[in-house]
Amino acid sequence: MESPDPFSEDSPLLDELLKSARWDGDSESEVVAAITRIQHRLASPSPCAQGTAWQSYVVAAIAAAIIMALMLQLTVFSKHGDKIAVRSESPPVARATVPPEPEKKTPEPYPESEQESELDTQPQESMNDLYALVLWHAAQREQQQTQWEPSIQEQLTSFCQLMHRRLVAVQQAEGPCLPVLFPSQCAHLEQQLWTWCRHEQHQHRAAAAWGLGAIGSRRSLSVLHMLLTDRPQVAVQAAYSLARLATTEELGVLIGDQIPSHLRQWLLAGLVRKGTMEATSLYLDFVADRTHRRDALACLKFVPNLAAGPFIAYLRNDDMKRGRAAAWALATTPSPDAAAKLERLLQLDAQNDFVWLAAVARPEHRLRQLLMNLNAHPTFAAKIRQAQNEILGDLTF
């Protein structure tokens, strides 16, 4: 039993006031939401569950593989950072030492770096992007090519420490500690990035715009939208991030807006990357629309690994307008998947005019060889000639 407290002031009113204290985040709904999130994060709360041991190893192995890939990229950046920066003209984080480009010069759309194309093939893209962001900053700092202002430096240091802790944890194969930046931390960084989006130096604004695409949420859409009218270097990064965060419908509206052609191409590429039938359908509408066709087809070079499935579906659909647009897209895309699928279709569905339309414009040797063989047949020869004439007319702007 507890002895009486000699220090107790016996002030019920004070205690009542103190007990009534509230904090942001302690309303019932917020507490429930927070607990749910914590539960989700605790991937394996049972430390001695025998049955889940193998899962921990699998998770750890996957995480280790991802991290090794990213560390390899870091090494590449460290060794060839300058070359990459020069080649791409717009690295993920523009360096302060690079003099700003003149306003008049329209930059190329932000090219897919080696880093991104590698990440796109990974199953957990957002996680990898996040690591890439942190690694990129870490690499930049270590090279001492950028002098960040103290507040940014502090943030970067804290996130680098966080990353390091996660890496160590994964190496020790600790089940419950997966290498994920928690949602709340993302939210905190996202808010910090909003501040950076207003930074007077455009390099910082560009970096922030890129960062929001990697870890931001839909709350960042309005911030990014405003940056579309910023300097070209910033606007390109904003378009890149918008393409990742906006819904299909929102992208449709943005693409239809009065924006520079190279920004529209990035938004269209984002639409194509979504890969859903809804997004493909909307994209094909833009291809069919003569006003936007040039940008819609030009954007395909930014999606080199396009999944051709939805486009093939439209080739064989009753919707003639979108079917023709799909043929143009399949004729233009550098995707190897498109070539392989068209080759197979020529052998299975040789009566489909759109298949011929798409196939005759492709440069692949195997496909051209197949067409030459089919050309020996009078019916097919006529289809090939007709398709060649059509595609020339259709794709001449």
Place this chain on the structure above:
Amino acid sequence: MTGSNSSDFDELVEAHLRETYLLALRLCGRADLAEDIAQEAFRRATQSWHKFERRCLFRTWLFRIVLNVFRSQVEQKGTRRRELEDVPDPASGPLCCARSKDFQEYVGRLIGTLPDRQREVLVLHLHQQCSHDEIAQILGTSIQNVRTNLHLARKRMQELLEPYLRDD
């Protein structure tokens, strides 16, 4: 006897999720940081569960971990204390104040301005309903030290809330 039973651990974690999050929130005053502190505390608890010898309550053990995580976070980030803006008008009287959401949030921020140990003792005692003995175990200090800190915290809060405690 060590705490090696996994189903026990699952149940204990489940039962203490809410308390742990709220303790973290009351200590740091920020929902996002509180989630991370709670998460990190459970992670450490998971790792150390096999060492838990049940010489104290699970809650006591867990709260001690929360305190440690909180302190290390504060040490790293150094951004604990918050500005006191929108100070409520004391003229409306203590009971009106106590029922006002703004005032309740103001008190929460006031508690955040207390020195670390005083705040920890006050939160554990008033908001987590821990006994002095339990607080002493959580903080790794003496009961006398707990009482002293609680006294100082109360005194400080009485000074800060003085305009609202008048029965005008």
